[in-house]
Amino acid sequence: MKILILCTGNSCRSQMSHGFMQSFDKNLKVFSAGTKPAEKVNPMAVKVMAECGIDISQHKPKNVNIYVDEPWDYVITVCGGAMESCPTFAGKVKNRLHIGFDDPSEAVGSVEFIDSEFHRVCDEIKERFYDFYINEVKPQLK
Template structure:
């Protein structure tokens, strides 16, 4: 299964979502991109992700345009700005899923501690909503199937 995560700049929400979804199960290839890609993942995001047990890559942000002509099982937008790219994709996207997670970098904070707190809140919100999405839509598709078509508790033998 291939999934593309799209946010406005591929520096915070998309990277967090990639690590969270990857932790739920195997068999998913997850890519990230941004409508207006940024430069690097901010250290505050890396810190919050490390506190939650993830090694957050510092790879360069990707522009969504390089993924528009590839087939996808899911394209998941993570903010309102990213919804606008739906028309740029060809018809090879099987499923669209839209989330609207707040961008913690759109606000001005008194200090770095407040920013990290907001990123931690975002992480918790994303974890809960992405887990529900995984449980309700993805897990069934990723389970191995018996020859009879059953996923669990097969008694064919």
């Protein structure tokens, strides 16, 4: 099964989602991309994922255009706030989903607050993508 997870910068939420989905089942083909990819994965995203036992330190933000000609079982957007516009994907897609999350990289305040926002969003991503895996993906793999 091929899953593409999209966000604008492909530096935080989509990378964390990618890491969790891949951790649930190593046989899934999981990719992530963005419409305006950042230069690198957000270091705080790498840190909180490492604390969960998942290494995304070698992930690199990619442009969604490299995946347009491929067929996908799922394309999932993860943008969250009303001020954000989620990318659209015009490729060959069986199922399109939106599972939105706040962008922790937009958090402002103390180091402790920013850290807590990354952990909160990471926990939400893990929970919602695990539910998606158990209820949608895993039954199709039997």
